Amino acid sequence: MDRVDFKPTVFTALTRGDTDEAADAYAAAPLLNCLLREVAEPTPEPGVHRLPAGGTLLRVRGTRRPAEPEVFTGGAWRRVGHAELVRLTADELFRATGVANTALPAEMTGSRDAVAALLGARAKAAVPEDPYRRSEQSLLLGHPYHPAPKARGGGPAADWLPYAPEAYAAFPLDLLAVREDAVAEDGDTRALDAFGEAPPGYRLLPAHPWQLALTQDSPRIRAAFADGRLLRLGRTARPLWPTAAIRTLYAPEDDLFVKFSLDVRITNDIRRLWRHDLLKARATDAATAAAFAARPGPAPAAWLSDRGYRTADFAFEELAVLVRDGFAGHLLPGATPLLAAALVEGFDGSPLDRLTDPADWWAAYLRQVVPPVLAAFAHHGVVVEAHLQNTVVAVDAAGLPVQALFRDAEGVKLLPGVTRAAGWERLVYCLVVNHLAELAALLAERFPGTDPWPAVRAELRRHTADGALPEVTALLTSPTLPGKTNLLLRWTNADGADARYLPLPNPLSAAS
Structure with missing residues (x-):
């Protein structure tokens, strides 16, 4: 299988002289992801979506990381920058919810400005030699489904840049x-x-x-x-x-x-x-x-x-x-730990850059990441939040995953402190939607013709034999998966721990 020449998103190809354009693109991609997941309605035309409350037609390029947003006005498509996209989002959400919110637009703008500051700082900083540190400090995009993933509290950049991982601090x-x-x-x-x-x-x-x-x-x-x-x-x-x-x-x-x-x-x-x-x-x-x-x-x-x-x-x-x-x-002797989120976003030294055929790598990845999370839930009632930033994957000298390490007890839920159904929903969101689906989309993008989901289905099916996890059987046939609504959650000022989900199409149910 031939790998295509790959740039994770259009903004990674921008030069250092395009800081403003790059910052707009980095900030627009997760905001567009939120809009398309939580608010917009698809139309028959590829890449075109309708914002139902305001009736605006929105067109984007790409799917995994949407880019180059345009709106249809005056009989023609017109590009919109990040600032206009923020105004469009705020107008749509006010119309849809009846709730006014001035804080979130400021956060979205602040997130974009933070990216610009980070890009400037990175241009002057030495890239860390340690691959683990490079992976932890690589996330210029951040959470791909949050409207303001790089907001830093609204303070001046001088207050927080000295402590920013993305600036190699x-x-x-x-x-x-x-x-x-x-x-x-x-x-x-x-x-x-x-x-x-x-x-x-x-x-x-x-x-x-x-x-x-x-x-x-x-x-x-x-x-x-x-x-x-x-x-x-x-x-x-x-x-x-x-x-x-x-x-x-x-x-x-x-x-x-x-x-x-x-x-x-x-x-x-x-x-x-x-x-x-x-x-x-x-x-x-x-x-x-x-x-x-x-x-x-x-x-x-x-x-x-x-x-x-x-x-x-x-x-x-x-x-x-x-x-x-x-x-x-x-950590296994000789293994190199790498942040899972960095594998999705991309960083210098990623083992994915060496692959020509992802099948063996993906099977090894699933074998390390999936079983411990399911076993903790099935046999101990422990809900590990195995999302991308809580998972470290160790690779051998050839870049093959040989171990998964998990962290952050603050996010762990225990049964019966939460119901089994609520715990399972959280597990599926973190492990499947936030984690595996992101890597699967990346592999499908990098290696045309690849379908990563049959391997996920096969790995999950292995955990149905003893009957301890009847939820897996239901997961493999469910038409939907739970997607967290970060945009609506922030717009309505809901508590951050009060996760709200909407149904997303389940690629597992269609996997052969």
Whole structure:
């Protein structure tokens, strides 16, 4: 099979001199995906869609990453830039819902401007040599079905660019000391003490410098500095670098991940480590780790545990830091970890760039990623949010997937805390719609004539034999899959955790 000359999207081919055009294209693609999935109606003409509330005809190029939007006015098609696309979207949603929203259009514009800033920063930055770091820091597009995936809270770029993974950032942590009688913690946080030394009577508390700047005017934190409950100790000796999650950093010399609160809206939520999540984190993580440890079979899947958290009782959420396993003891010897989301978006060194026929690679990928997620649900009632940014796939020297590693206990659901039906719906959305469908679409685009879905169907069917997952049989025959409605969710100001789904055509039911 011959691979076609491939550019993941039209904007990746733009030159450095086309920053504004490239930023428009990067920002338009996910917004168009949302419009076409959640709002628009197809017409008989390929690529043409109707926005029903306003009656506008919208034409795009491409399917996986729509580009070059046009509207039909005055008897002709006219190109629209990102700013006009935002206005068109806001008008359509107001007409359709009767709800006014000024915040989301500002976020969409901010997301586009953030991309422009990131493109400028990347042009001056050195590309990381480590392929894992390159994969984590490659996501200029980000969530392909969110209207503002790169919004950074509306602040000036100078405030957040030093901490942006997409700009290949690396930076030291601020080191605070919390008086021992004001420490709140749970689990194993000893790894934090390696970042520095606290004075007698205090405990070390690393802080993200962006979060510390965001909370500098907090009366509780200012009072704690004033009365000695909180001290400034300087910064870590070595830099850490941010993963795709932005607020989760990796310390390569220590082989440790640390996750912080960040009082910034990123996609659907303000990214704090919320008290209710921290208080249940140990039980959730323990259940998930046990599910992975108990799994039989040769596939060496791993769970990167959130070992524990430490914070100050007077600023429980604002100053919280979570300790997560690194790769030691989990990653197969000689394997190279890569972020699954980066495989979809593309990055220098992606194993997909070496393929001429994807069949064996895809079968190996499915064999590593699918079984552990299904087994955790079927035998332990654990719903792992195996979406693209929570999944790390390790490859061997030839680029073949040999292991899947999963992370982020904050997003894990446990039965019966949620109903089995709700848990299964979330699992299918994260694993199939958000994850496998994105890779399948990429493979079909890169390798014309390829149908990746029969292999997915075959892998899923293997998990029906023991009767533990009757949901799989229903999934293989269902006409629809659940698609999350991020555009409508943000427009109506629904809680980010309150996922709402609409039915999407199920390619599994048509796979032979």
